[in-house]
Amino acid sequence: MNYDLALIGLGASNSLLLLELHERELLHDLDVLILEAESKWKNDKTYCFWGESQDPIFSTLGPLLLKEWTRLEFSGEVEQMESMRYGMLESITLYEHAKQIILQYPGINLVRASLTSFKSEAEGVAVYSDNTKWMAQRVYDSRPPEIKEPTGPLVLQSFTGWRVKTDWPNWDPSQLVLMDFNIPQNGFTQFMYILPIDEHEALVEVTRFGSEVFPDDLATTHLKSYLLGLEGPYDVVHEEQGVIPMTQHALQQHPDARIISMGARGAVIKPTTGYGFKYMYDRAKELVGELEQQTVVRKHQFWNWPRTGIGRHYFYDHLLLHILKYKPQWGKEIFTKLFTNRTHEGIFQFLDEKSTLRWELGMFAGLPIMKFLWSVVASFFAFLRTRPARWAPMAMVLTAMGLQATLSQFAQPISLGILVFMLFLIGIPHGALDGYGHANGMRLPKFILRYSGIMAIVLLFWVASPIVGLLAFIIYSAWHFGETDMREWGLPSAILSMVWGTILFALLLLPHMSDVNLVLSTMGISEVTISEGALVTAYRAAAAIGVVGGLWFASVPWLISITTLLLLGEQSLAIAFGTYFILQHSASGWDHLKKAHQWSHIQMFMRALPFTIGAVALFLLIFQFDRNSLSQWSSYFLIFLSALSLPHIYFMSRLYQKQD
Numbered sequence: 119m120n121y122d123l124a125l126i127g128l129g130a131s132n133s134l135l136l137l138e139l140h141e142r143e144l145l146h147d148l149d150v151l152i153l154e155a156e157s158k159w160k161n162d163k164t165y166c167f168w169g170e171s172q173d174p175i176f177s178t179l180g181p182l183l184l185k186e187w188t189r190l191e192f193s194g195e196v197e198q199m200e201s202m203r204y205g206m207l208e209s210i211t212l213y214e215h216a217k218q219i220i221l222q223y224p225g226i227n228l229v230r231a232s233l234t235s236f237k238s239e240a241e242g243v244a245v246y247s248d249n250t251k252w253m254a255q256r257v258y259d260s261r262p263p264e265i266k267e268p269t270g271p272l273v274l275q276s277f278t279g280w281r282v283k284t285d286w287p288n289w290d291p292s293q294l295v296l297m298d299f300n301i302p303q304n305g306f307t308q309f310m311y312i313l314p315i316d317e318h319e320a321l322v323e324v325t326r327f328g329s330e331v332f333p334d335d336l337a338t339t340h341l342k343s344y345l346l347g348l349e350g351p352y353d354v355v356h357e358e359q360g361v362i363p364m365t366q367h368a369l370q371q372h373p374d375a376r377i378i379s380m381g382a383r384g385a386v387i388k389p390t391t392g393y394g395f396k397y398m399y400d401r402a403k404e405l406v407g408e409l410e411q412q413t414v415v416r417k418h419q420f421w422n423w424p425r426t427g428i429g430r431h432y433f434y435d436h437l438l439l440h441i442l443k444y445k446p447q448w449g450k451e452i453f454t455k456l457f458t459n460r461t462h463e464g465i466f467q468f469l470d471e472k473s474t475l476r477w478e479l480g481m482f483a484g485l486p487i488m489k490f491l492w493s494v495v496a497s498f499f500a501f502l503r504t505r506p507a508r509w510a511p512m513a514m515v516l517t518a519m520g521l522q523a524t525l526s527q528f529a530q531p532i533s534l535g536i537l538v539f540m541l542f543l544i545g546i547p548h549g550a551l552d553g554y555g556h557a558n559g560m561r562l563p564k565f566i567l568r569y570s571g572i573m574a575i576v577l578l579f580w581v582a583s584p585i586v587g588l589l590a591f592i593i594y595s596a597w598h599f600g601e602t603d604m605r606e607w608g609l610p611s612a613i614l615s616m617v618w619g620t621i622l623f624a625l626l627l628l629p630h631m632s633d634v635n636l637v638l639s640t641m642g643i644s645e646v647t648i649s650e651g652a653l654v655t656a657y658r659a660a661a662a663i664g665v666v667g668g669l670w671f672a673s674v675p676w677l678i679s680i681t682t683l684l685l686l687g688e689q690s691l692a693i694a695f696g697t698y699f700i701l702q703h704s705a706s707g708w709d710h711l712k713k714a715h716q717w718s719h720i721q722m723f724m725r726a727l728p729f730t731i732g733a734v735a736l737f738l739l740i741f742q743f744d745r746n747s748l749s750q751w752s753s754y755f756l757i758f759l760s761a762l763s764l765p766h767i768y769f770m771s772r773l774y775q776k777q778d
């Protein structure tokens with residue numbers, strides 16, 4: 119059977135999606151498969167959220183909510199919110215409601231099973247749980263994300279909450295306490311939440327922001343000492359524990375546009391708060407709206423993906439996360455000043471990224487600004503250290519330009535010297551390590567034999583027909599360079615990879631046609647003759663498509679890369695290609711391998727050393743045949759690189775596919 123929709127997981131995000139489908143009466147006409155790994159009979163989470171009072175979330179979920187508040191207390195001061203509300207919902211209520219909906223529709227098939235893999239097929243997405251296969255036209259995947267590549271610091275929000283009942287009236291149910299810092303900080307940011315349900319019952323939660331999880335015994339001590347202040351004895355009727363990773367990570371978008379990432383996987387959790395429930399509700403509305411309009415989603419519809427753009431709120435989150443990770447003891451002062459100087463409603467608007475720049479400047483003026491300046495400087499250095507592929511090519515081209523302006527006769531050798539050094543440091547090693555990592559356990563001689571075998575086939579192509587060898591090299595390199603960059607920028611689409619690869623080859627080669635022809639002639643390939651006008655038009659078209667693509671996806675690294683490539687047009691072919699290949703492509707690939715295999719830089723370099731030495735020896739051997747000229751040298755280098763690349767591309771692509 120080919121289902122219209124498949125929901126993977128029935129937690130918060132997909133329950134909200136189901137609810138929205140039901141509200142809009144779309145479920146009568148749909149066949150829906152739901153795969154859920156667990157029974158979902160437990161109240162495992164309490165979802166809290168805020169919103170404008172007239173927001174539909176309050177009317178839709180109203181009957182399910184355990185409690186709503188409009189008064190919030192901070193440090194003894196109570197604020198009455200004018201236009202907003204804060205709501206609380208038990209997860210079990212949501213799960214049960216979702217199950218009630220399922221029972222109403224014969225077209226819904228709820229299966230208790232764990233998704234093991236997807237396969238993109240022409241007629242739909244194949245959904246597998248071990249050996250069982252289902253087909254679906256559209257898939258909503260809410261499996262938890264694997265945060266392998268956080269783009270900033272990873273902070274853990276760990277908490278323990280007790281639902282406490284007392285015989286005596288202890289709480290004012292009309293108001294809640296969001297962050298009470300009157301507990302020992304122990305070098306972290308630690309606070310209590312008090313969410314009263316009525317005078318006799320409240321959810322009391324102790325929370326820590328830091329790089330270490332709250333130890334159970336310490337959390338219990340804090341809770342008990344808070345509860346000592348209550349009137350009369352108390353009973354703990356329910357306990358909730360959790361850890362929310364607070365980090366800025368790329369949305370895990372599947373290359374097949376028919377598979378939509380939901381909830382935490384869809385990066386809707388606000389990194390600095392761990393809240394995401396309301397955003398999931400809004401996203402469910404948006405997605406069901408698209409379904410209602412009967413828009414057909416095809417496999418390669420990458421332009422429908424949510425943008426990867428980063429705005430000023432991303433920057434603020436980054437600064438705060440940096441503080442919470444490395445200086446968590448500063449949290450108390452920052453949050454206290456924030457809540458004392460600003461209204462809760464203003465802060466909620468800010469957290470929803472709906473505040474104005476003016477409001478934000480006012481907010482920062484009331485915060486310990488030196489601490490944020492420290493964060494700016496520290497995160498800048500962290501960025502330099504952890505993301506070299508994002509800045510090194512630009513730094514290289516600016517260095518080459520600076521050298522040309524000041525030491526013109528040494529500019530070329532110095533720039534080439536830097537690049538050759540980097541080629542042996544990461545360029546060649548990154549091309550061998552992927553295979554080594556992939557060959558898990560394969561004996562080294564056998565692996566080297568296989569690698570060399572593929573290289574030999576490529577070399578044979580070159581010998582048989584240089585033009586075929588060259589064309590094949592350009593095509594598979596364009597694909598591979600494009601794939602690595604798109605993965606790095608969180609846009610894993612096959613079409614985008616090929617388009618970007620073609621653009622970057624055009625920007626690298628077209629301004630250097632005389633150099634290209636020189637290399638071609640030494641290989642015995644006839645020169646490419648293109649009129650000056652056609653060259654300029656093609657170059658401008660490639661640049662324009664590149665810029666539009668970067669703007670469309672609001673991708674800063676993409677835009678930096680295109681600017682670098684345009685500046686490289688003024689450099690020689692060797693510097694232009696070397697800068698891109700070594701400092702952007704190899705550096706990204708190196709980073710992807712490092713994260714995938716959890717290796718250190720030294721480990722990687724040492725593992726690659728036999729291959730690097732082998733590659734240098736092989737290259738010198740080829741070079742021995744003819745050492746006449748630089749262009750001859752370049753052509754050997756190109757052939758050598760093409761032979762080295764094919765097995766590398768094969769293994770690297772397999773690594774990326776495994777990560778999907």
Ligand SMILES: Cc1cc2nc3c(=O)[nH]c(=O)nc-3n(C[C@H](O)[C@H](O)[C@H](O)COP(=O)(O)OP(=O)(O)OC[C@H]3O[C@@H](n4cnc5c(N)ncnc54)[C@H](O)[C@@H]3O)c2cc1C
Nearest residue numbers: 127129130131154155165166232233360381382393394395
């Ligand atoms: C304890 C806790 C409390 C939280 N409280 C709040 C809060 O108050 N407010 C707020 O805004 N956010 C809160 N969050 C953050 C976030 O909103 C929740 O984690 C939310 O549940 C995320 O929704 P989701 O749909 O992405 O994932 P989930 O709700 O976790 O749902 C994912 C579902 O997928 C299933 N699944 C996993 N793997 C497979 C598989 N291979 N095959 C089939 N099914 C699978 C799981 O069993 C699960 O049911 C909290 C998080 C935690 C951990």
